[in-house]
Amino acid sequence: MSDAELKKLQDKRAKIPTERHQQRKAELSRRYEVEVTPDLVEKDDDQIIINS
Template identity: 75%
Template sequence: MIDAPDADDSGEIVKEVKAASKKLYAEEYRAIAQSAVPEAIADSEDISDAQLKKLQNQRAKTPAERHQQHKAELSHGYEVNSYTNSLK
């Protein structure tokens, strides 16, 4: 609580702090997500073309299956044998 004679009684300070906190959290979350996902894709298991087709037709997928599918699609798209985090 702010104990100052000129403190804003309307709650503007609280609103500003909450807004700044939400913005900081969103930026940190985005940075973590952007670094974690390519790493998870690169570390995922390689799959066969038949497994890729199956995943492409599958509606509900686990995060691991999504990473495997994305890795296989990237490998085919870039015509490389293995996707690594440095290709992102």
């Protein structure tokens, strides 16, 4: 997802579940600079990952 597409999605108020999923995946991908996996999502949810 491009930066412009992510920004547009972030600015959108009413999102369908698929759009929320796409936004979360893009944000995690940018935050950790790795491929997003279910394990990464779970660790991020539990705030286990410390981004240094």
